[in-house]
Amino acid sequence: MSLWNQTLNDSFSSSTFIPSTEDLLSIFNKCMNRPNHFAVNLARLLFTKQELRDSNCRGVKQKHPLDEKRLTFIHDSVMKFYQISPHAQVNVWKHCMQGIDTRCRQERRLKHQELHS
Numbered sequence: 001m002s003l004w005n006q007t008l009n010d011s012f013s014s015s016t017f018i019p020s021t022e023d024l025l026s027i028f029n030k031c032m033n034r035p036n037h038f039a040v041n042l043a044r045l046l047f048t049k050q051e052l053r054d055s056n057c058r059g060v061k062q063k064h065p066l067d068e069k070r071l072t073f074i075h076d077s078v079m080k081f082y083q084i085s086p087h088a089q090v091n092v093w094k095h096c097m098q099g100i101d102t103r104c105r106q107e108r109r110l111k112h113q114e115l116h117s
Contacts, residue, residue: 019042036095039100
């Protein structure tokens with residue numbers, strides 16, 4: 001087992017979907033040069049729609065925080081696949097979290113629209 005696969009297994013509980021390297025490469029290839037899109041697509045894969053609706057990255061504005069282990073996995077994946085330099089990591093991750101939080105809001109709006117249709 002490679003170190004990357006070991007990191008995958010260590011990051012998730014036994015009941016959580018673990019994306020394969022092929023899944024990650026497929027998402028990466030669709031999101032070339034856009035690490036924030038890669039992060040959002042990973043979040044959509046790793047979190048249920050309900051988790052996204054009820055949460056945001058930091059658990060602010062009366063929402064639950066998204067699972068820290070899965071967010072760490074997304075962070076580490078972005079840094080690995082895009083080879084982000086250490087001095088740029090904070091800024092890149094900030095944009096990734098903004099994208100994930102936007103996706104969470106979109107899920108809430110979609111649910112609201114479904115209820116009122």
